[in-house]
Amino acid sequence: MPVSTQNDLLRRDRVRLGASPASKAAAIEEAAQLLIASGCVEPGYAQSMLRREAVANTFLGHGVVIPHGMGEDRHMVRRDGIAVVQVPGGVEWGTGQMAWLIVAIAARGDAHIAILRRLTALMQDGEKLAALAVAEDVDEIVAALAGEAPRAAPAAPEADLAHRFDFVVDYPAGLHARPATAWVEAVRQSGLRVQVRHGDEVADGRNLVALLQLGLRAGDRVVVSAEGDDAAAGLARLRARMDSLTAQEVADAAKAAARGTDATRGWTPPGPLAAIEGIGASPGIAIGRLHVVAGGAVEIADVPVSLAEGGARLEAALAATRQQLAALVDDTARRLGAADAAIFRAQAELLNDGDLITLTCQLMVEGHGPAWAWNQAIERMAASLSALGNPVLAGRAADLRDVGRRVLALLDPSAVPGSLRDLPAAPCIVVAEELSPSDTAGLDLTLVVGLATAQGGPTSHTAILARTLGLPALVAGGGALLAAASGQMAILDGAAGRLYLDPPEPAIASAIAWREAMRARQAEAAQQRGAPAVTRDGHRIEIAANVNRPDQVRTALEAGGEGVGLMRTEFLFLERGATPDEDEQEAVYRAMIAALEGRPLIIRALDIGGDKQVAHLGLPREENPFLGVRGARLLLRRTDLLEPQLRAIYRAAMAGGDVSVMFPMVTSASEIVRLRAACERIRAELGAPVLPVGIMIEVPAAAVAADRLAAQCDFLSIGTNDLTQYALAIDRQNPELAAEADSLHPAVLRLIAQTVAGAAKHGRWVGVCGGIAGDPFGAALLAGLGVNELSMTPRDIAAVKARLRDSRFDELRALAARALDAATADEVRALDAGAQR
Ligand code: PEP
Numbered sequence: 001m002p003v004s005t006q007n008d009l010l011r012r013d014r015v016r017l018g019a020s021p022a023s024k025a026a027a028i029e030e031a032a033q034l035l036i037a038s039g040c041v042e043p044g045y046a047q048s049m050l051r052r053e054a055v056a057n058t059f060l061g062h063g064v065v066i067p068h069g070m071g072e073d074r075h076m077v078r079r080d081g082i083a084v085v086q087v088p089g090g091v092e093w094g095t096g097q098m099a100w101l102i103v104a105i106a107a108r109g110d111a112h113i114a115i116l117r118r119l120t121a122l123m124q125d126g127e128k129l130a131a132l133a134v135a136e137d138v139d140e141i142v143a144a145l146a147g148e149a150p151r152a153a154p155a156a157p158e159a160d161l162a163h164r165f166d167f168v169v170d171y172p173a174g175l176h177a178r179p180a181t182a183w184v185e186a187v188r189q190s191g192l193r194v195q196v197r198h199g200d201e202v203a204d205g206r207n208l209v210a211l212l213q214l215g216l217r218a219g220d221r222v223v224v225s226a227e228g229d230d231a232a233a234g235l236a237r238l239r240a241r242m243d244s245l246t247a248q249e250v251a252d253a254a255k256a257a258a259r260g261t262d263a264t265r266g267w268t269p270p271g272p273l274a275a276i277e278g279i280g281a282s283p284g285i286a287i288g289r290l291h292v293v294a295g296g297a298v299e300i301a302d303v304p305v306s307l308a309e310g311g312a313r314l315e316a317a318l319a320a321t322r323q324q325l326a327a328l329v330d331d332t333a334r335r336l337g338a339a340d341a342a343i344f345r346a347q348a349e350l351l352n353d354g355d356l357i358t359l360t361c362q363l364m365v366e367g368h369g370p371a372w373a374w375n376q377a378i379e380r381m382a383a384s385l386s387a388l389g390n391p392v393l394a395g396r397a398a399d400l401r402d403v404g405r406r407v408l409a410l411l412d413p414s415a416v417p418g419s420l421r422d423l424p425a426a427p428c429i430v431v432a433e434e435l436s437p438s439d440t441a442g443l444d445l446t447l448v449v450g451l452a453t454a455q456g457g458p459t460s461h462t463a464i465l466a467r468t469l470g471l472p473a474l475v476a477g478g479g480a481l482l483a484a485a486s487g488q489m490a491i492l493d494g495a496a497g498r499l500y501l502d503p504p505e506p507a508i509a510s511a512i513a514w515r516e517a518m519r520a521r522q523a524e525a526a527q528q529r530g531a532p533a534v535t536r537d538g539h540r541i542e543i544a545a546n547v548n549r550p551d552q553v554r555t556a557l558e559a560g561g562e563g564v565g566l567m568r569t570e571f572l573f574l575e576r577g578a579t580p581d582e583d584e585q586e587a588v589y590r591a592m593i594a595a596l597e598g599r600p601l602i603i604r605a606l607d608i609g610g611d612k613q614v615a616h617l618g619l620p621r622e623e624n625p626f627l628g629v630r631g632a633r634l635l636l637r638r639t640d641l642l643e644p645q646l647r648a649i650y651r652a653a654m655a656g657g658d659v660s661v662m663f664p665m666v667t668s669a670s671e672i673v674r675l676r677a678a679c680e681r682i683r684a685e686l687g688a689p690v691l692p693v694g695i696m697i698e699v700p701a702a703a704v705a706a707d708r709l710a711a712q713c714d715f716l717s718i719g720t721n722d723l724t725q726y727a728l729a730i731d732r733q734n735p736e737l738a739a740e741a742d743s744l745h746p747a748v749l750r751l752i753a754q755t756v757a758g759a760a761k762h763g764r765w766v767g768v769c770g771g772i773a774g775d776p777f778g779a780a781l782l783a784g785l786g787v788n789e790l791s792m793t794p795r796d797i798a799a800v801k802a803r804l805r806d807s808r809f810d811e812l813r814a815l816a817a818r819a820l821d822a823a824t825a826d827e828v829r830a831l832d833a834g835a836q837r
């Protein structure tokens with residue numbers, strides 16, 4: 001393909017001034033004619049552009065539109081080119097949208113992105129755009145769109161700062177928000193002024209949106225330069241951090257590719273069937289009538305307030321949103337893993353974007369209300385990201401809008417679009433522009449069988465939560481999705497990412513048959529998962545699930561959980577802005593007990609502190625919260641938290657059930673004595689049944705002295721996440737050290753062995769509820785070490801059970817003995833290959 005320069009792209013003869021098309025279609029036709037006349041596209045391209053408008057309106061804002069053809073019509077493009085039709089009188093583009101500058105694009109590759117980038121920079125400059133709409137000189141338009149970029153560095157080398165290195169982006173998905181967030185964090189930590197240059201585009205290393213706007217793809221080369229104290233050493237650390245992200249990015253790409261292959265194994269319609277194409281986000285077939293959630297274009301009332309009040313409200317909304325996101329990070333990390341949770345961390349980072357806050361403040365200074373100003377700022381920045389035609393950036397625009405909506409909901413609750421309350425009585429497929437995590441998590445799964453959103457990407461929160469809920473879903477279905485009508489019959493294929501509207505009867509029958517066949521297969525697998533984990537020589541290990549909410553119990557049991565080995569109650573506190581009272585807590589515990597129908601439930605008392613900070617508790621800031629007042633230490637100091645919780649647990653247990661109480665972060669026997677005394681006093685006051693009281697072994701001191709602690713309690717459950725961080729002195733949240741924080745380090749295994757031995761002296765059982773319990777090899781080792789119960793994320797259960805059932809207990813003991821003798825975690829992991837042979 002010939003190389004296009006910016007000037008080739010937009011030539012003077014492709015600019016028409018003073019046009020007055022009668023309609024949007026006529027305007028598109030006029031622009032297409034300019035492209036056809038200069039040999040950029042074949043006749044027929046105008047129809048393709050019109051089809052695109054039907055799918056997604058290309059109105060950018062400020063009177064600018066960017067019509068372009070459909071992806072599948074790319075063969076009509078002979079060479080890249082741009083044409084501009086100036087309509088000084090304006091032409092209506094969508095409801096309430098007037099277009100003055102029609103920038104028509106013909107693109108085979110991505111050469112036009114430079115012009116779009118210029119255009120999006122211009123979007124911040126309403127005055128300039130207004131001038132271009134009436135300019136009488138073609139050169140003015142050509143210079144504005146294809147001349148020297150105002151943001152570009154004049155000549156590459158001079159633009160760089162004193163110290164620099166070249167970096168080739170080797171992240172398969174390019175520089176998307178997650179690695180970009182890590183770059184920003186590393187730059188901030190360095191204290192340096194850092195610049196990242198790609199070609200003639202330069203971004204400030206502290207500015208996430210600017211970095212994303214570089215649109216870096218795998219293979220792109222950038223120059224990273226810095227100045228400041230000890231810049232060379234700081235840059236070396238930054239580079240090491242950038243390099244260290246590659247492994248995770250490659251692994252994620254492989255995971256995404258694996259999801260892609262799932263799609264090819266989806267349902268095949270019996271004949272040709274028109275479909276709305278999106279991205280498969282959660283596999284499965286859903287059949288039902290659509291329920292289109294109205295929303296999207298909600299009018300945000302512009303209610304000006306004093307600047308002081310506006311600023312204070314904005315600040316409070318941002319702080320509350322950060323807290324919500326922190327809770328979401330925590331929950332997602334525990335349920336799905338740190339990589340998925342990082343998306344929400346990246347969203348929180350978007351809130352720190354200086355340009356976003358500045359723009360909001362500018363609009364407030366101009367006399368607009370905070371909600372209106374915030375919404376405008378989000379929309380302008382998101383539009384500039386989407387306009388670059390880069391899927392990575394389009395995903396980030398969705399993230400930006402998403403996080404923007406969270407803040408907006410706090411600034412003006414009436415501005416939140418759509419309602420899921422008026423669901424039809426029959427099972428339906430919910431269609432929405434986008435859903436918030438709380439909307440998605442709160443869906444009534446007896447009525448909602450599938451989900452399709454116009455926006456979002458496979459890593460958006462909707463997609464993650466849909467997978468967690470096992471709900472077939474597609475995302476990024478585009479505008480066509482929202483044009484569908486409520487009540488229309490549809491088949492949603494969540495693996496392939498397709499929504500078939502008004503399918504004929506044979507297609508519905510075929511989809512039902514396919515879905516039933518899948519269910520039968522799953523039922524067979526569930527039967528296996530339901531069987532106990534008994535080794536080939538007859539040793540049984542209890543398998544429980546880590547579950548926090550009553551509505552997750554059913555999934556956990558279906559996954560093969562024999563009970564709940566860890567209910568982290570801090571989620572009741574983290575997810576809301578206030579402390580839940582005794583009655584509210586009791587209701588949740590009761591629902592949990594009821595859902596388990598007599599199976600064991602271990603309720604862990606509040607574990608606040610360390611990585612779980614709750615703003616509304618107003619706890620003092622600590623220099624080193626992991627070594628501070630957390631877990632049992634906090635409970636003993638804050639009887640106003642401990643006592644209502646214990647009362648709620650004991651009251652709930654009066655209705656029956658197999659309930660145990662467990663205390664986190666216990667260090668010494670005296671703590672257990674005091675906590676037990678509180679339990680007994682409250683139990684006696686209520687006349688409640690005696691409940692087993694256990695402790696978590698998370699502190700090395702507790703593992704070493706397990707025999708003393710076991711004398712005071714009924715059971716011990718090892719929290720390997722914390723035990724590992726304290727034994728190895730590695731912050732569990734430090735991504736740099738994540739690979740070294742291995743719970744299979746022989747030192748951690750020795751602490752586990754000591755715990756088992758200490759418990760055995762008093763006939764107490766030992767469980768493990770940290771992450772390693774869900775790793776099949778880890779579970780095998782733990783069983784060999786003599787652990788009686790393993791509690792894990794439900795999705796890990798099947799694999800762990802299969803591994804244990806396939807083992808002999810005497811072999812597992814021998815394996816554990818070898819692991820205790822190993823020098824490093826790598827040596828321990830190497831035993832896995834030997835054990836599997
Ligand atoms: C642990 O530390 O292993 C544990 C299960 O507790 P949490 O992850 O909630 O700190």
Ligand code: MG
Pocket residue numbers: 664698719721722
């Ligand atoms: Mg812990």
